[in-house]
Amino acid sequence: MNWQRALVAASVAVPVLVLLRIGLELDPRAIPSPLPGRPAPGFALATLEDDVGGAVGREGAGAPASGRAPDTVRLSTLRGDVVVLNFWASWCLACRDEHEPLSATARAYADESVRFFGVLYNDTPDNARRWIRAMGGQSYPTLLDPDARTAIEYGLYGVPETFFIARDGRVAYKHVGPVTEALLVERIETLLVAPQPPGGP
């Protein structure tokens, strides 16, 4: 009888089985971002202009009170506002699903200190404009990130991904995949309740 050998074999086999059992509960695609809780990486990005020279989305409610989106958006000037940053592309199928929720929610929060921005990822401005037109407009400006530096700064894995930046300029949440209206509202409400940073406007 050789239980010793069986024991040795079992000591390799059992941990592997336990590990695989645990592994079945884990999602290999869900990769936690280290960003939430840290200051949001700054950026200064040009807005996507529409064909007649105006910024796309300037009629939308997400545009500043002046009614004209600035040509370059700097995150540093948005301190005190809740910022929703949505990375998207015209070739991304899931982005179609979240377009309506995003535009509608941005419109609904037009009068609050909430700013919506799209960031175009790995795409051409022409394609993006065509897409926005086909989707019936976008109620907030989209920013251009031609060399994907901002995407890399935000640790982007793919599109769509949405970042929620609190009033104090820290990343509060990151959402991977298409957002829903309910999710947007819940996150934004939580962030609106949080106190304004002392230095904010």
Added chain:
Amino acid sequence: MTRLLGLSACAVALALAVFGAAAAVMGARLRRPELVRSAIAAAYANFALLLVANLAMVYALVTRDFSISYVAQVGSRATPLFYTIISLWGALDGSILFWGLVLSGYTALAVRWSRAEAGAVLPYALAILLAVGSFFYLLLVGPANPFGRMFPVPVDGPGPNPLLQNHLLMAIHPPLLYLGYVGMTVPFAFATGALLAGGLDDRWIRLTRRWTLTAWGFLSLAIIAGMWWSYEVLGWGGYWAWDPVENASFMPWLTATAFLHSAMVEERRGLLRVWNVSLVVATFVLTILGTFLTRSGILSSVHAFTQGTIGFFFLAFIAVVLLFSLALVAGRSTELRGTGRLEGVVSRDTAFLLNNLLFTAFTFTVLLGTLFPLAAEAVRGVKVSVGAPFFNRMTIPLCAALLFLVGVGPALPWGRPERQLLRRKFVPPFLALGLVAGTLLALGVRAPFTVAAFAFAGFALTANLGEFADGTRARRRAHGEAPPRALVRLVRSNPRRYGGYLAHLGVLLIALGITASSSFRTERQATLRPGQTLAIAGHVLRFERLWARQEPQRFVVAADLTVLRGSTSLGRLDPRLNYYAASAEPVATPAVRSRARADLYVTLLAFEQDGSSATFHAYVQPLVIWIWLGGAVIAAGALLALSQRRERRSPGGERLPAAAQAEAR
């Protein structure tokens, strides 16, 4: 109608497999041969049933019967006929169906070919084969049912995964892989069957060795075909990324290779019995584990299919197999005790032990690296990656040591060799080693493992070729035969032994190809306008023009490039980007110009829509083609070794494998 036919074929197969497994065991225990005969009939019937089910699925795919769930999942009206047929194994449910066909085929063949030799072991082995079969048929009627009903019936489907309908090799690599993977079930059945039947005589090792060799030959080809596919399709210039599923196919290959060597120690010395049974069991478990890793969605990978409940079934099955095998080995350990002894420390036996140690350590390292991300997440809650840099760092030393052993083993005689013989066998290989290493160092190559790999490969090449040369010379002297004829006769006289050496030569070709192409790779990237050129490692590429074409299932953008040397044109290359409706990002098709000395490999990365410029990535990698040829040589070696029909008996009545006899000259 097709749906019903396929589904009921699977259901009947399940019932027959369960019945057959029970009947075979009862027949053997109660000594009722008619029960065993009915189990054999069940095995044959199962093959017919699975054939029917697979043909039904192919028919449904070809006729685009979207009322069947699998067709709705992978079919599309735009997919060409060829890719429609091979999408049989393109996704989870269909691949299990195909697996069932291969397994039932192996079961029928194992009965047909090994019935006489297996004797009393056969009923038990058959029971194991049918029991494993019933697990897969259970999946087919349950969680992986490909014949589900779609209602409402879709008008069209998404088509197969774009990566899987991009190259002819997709018709070759998966079937080979299944033939290799599933084939490992047969040696497992004979090993555990022999234990169930009451211990191991020397029959078990012959049966398991032959069937392992068969499956191993297919698996070797499958791995090389997979590398080739990834080289021709994935467009990054490489062929092996240590992807979890590549590892999954590699691990059973490692343990099976170890077994093919250690089996010889048992045949000659009666040692290592427990070890050999363990290797056979481990190989089988690793094939199921590999299937689990691909099918459960537990690891994200190029090949990973969608997730489902099927993971739990596989996990339970692995647990049952392990428990069963452990209990058998522990329970039968008296019968498994080794009987022999070794004659000397410096001998081929020791080389085989070291070979097994290295292969086991290799398997362990790959297993650990593949599963470590799960462990890290379970323990630390942090996602980590274990990729190519890790595997290269950890396994390249093992590869180098194994390369060295490929030379040591054949040159080292069995038993207790004489000093003079050792000198004669080892002086030429060591000369080759020194020569290669010296040349490389003189040429300025400093990377230690590049030098070591080439030097050891030179060593091993000389040692293995030396075996052919020595044998030929001996025959020439003894029989006065001309060298070519002497060589053929030599190989024919002992196909098993020379088949093994031939497989070594194949491995060495692969090692040379991999070392050369990874150590001396040149790459360049450039954006060109039409007429502009890119020079790389002696080649000049001229970008001629960009063109596009709408095909039924995709939109193709391609660049025409002329390969120039001086002002003469050597040929054309047309790297492409393919746009599929089902995939957001384009699938690149690199253009490859393969030559004996080096491959020129070009991918199209990006382009301006008006055709004014395009960005290319070009690679020049030496000796890549020898990797694929090495795969063919390995398969030829396996085939040669299998051609040995019967083991001969030595005059004293002691059974010796023919290899040992040839040694006795």
Added chain:
Amino acid sequence: MSGAGAAARKARAARSRRRRVVRLALLALTGLISAPAAAQDTPPDLEARTRLVASQLRCPVCQGLSIQDSPSELAQEMKQVVRAQLAAGRTPDEVKAYFVARYGEWILLEPEPRGFNLAVYLLPVLALLAGLAVVGVVVRRWTRSGDVAQA
């Protein structure tokens, strides 16, 4: 008496020989493991350094490829970031830390050899050493049982 002494001497010599062999094997082993690391010491030119760092970072939009190997656009841009940071004088470790801060440890294709991660580096080596010991014991037992049988 003298025979026993000779035997003891022989045994001692064998033992010390064995010890030397083990020590050599250990040395060779650690050498082998650390050699690739040594070979990877910072190469002089920027392109080579970029390649080296890029081949240790995982492409986020691919399946297990490094950003060095991946043809995807994001990987190309990330490689540009690597090149720019190296050109600006950052060390390879600092560049890797930059990516870890944004993507998490997942971005490293080779886990950092610290804490729990050490297991993945040490276990194979320990297993190999243990296996070497087992092979040594087994070979000795199997060859010695022969001598006993002859005696």
